[in-house]
Amino acid sequence: MLIDMAVKIRKDIQVFSLDTGRLHPETYRFIEKVRKHYQIDIELLTPDRDVLDSFVKAKGLFSFYEDGHRNVAAFVKLNP
Numbered sequence: 001m002l003i004d005m006a007v008k009i010r011k012d013i014q015v016f017s018l019d020t021g022r023l024h025p026e027t028y029r030f031i032e033k034v035r036k037h038y039q040i041d042i043e044l045l046t047p048d049r050d051v052l053d054s055f056v057k058a059k060g061l062f063s064f065y066e067d068g069h070r071n072v073a074a075f076v077k078l079n080p
Helices: 002-009 025-038 049-059 070-078
Strands: 015-018 042-045
Touching: 002 025, 025 042
Parallel strands: 015 042
Antiparallel strands: none
16 A cells, blocks of 8 residues: 555655565565566565574574564564
């Protein structure tokens, strides 16, 4: 809805999404659908690989299931 409103006001908007590496395939399909529909680029921001590797070594590959996504959410929001 926000993209729709923004594109009606101005065509050259910048859009980004945080790619945690844990997105469902449906999310990637939706991003692509939005790109095509609005004819816009959507930048996918990902965490720094070295920092992510350290996080996974310290917390484990699936720690987000154990901590209710708190650590992953904080990590991705602070380190894209």
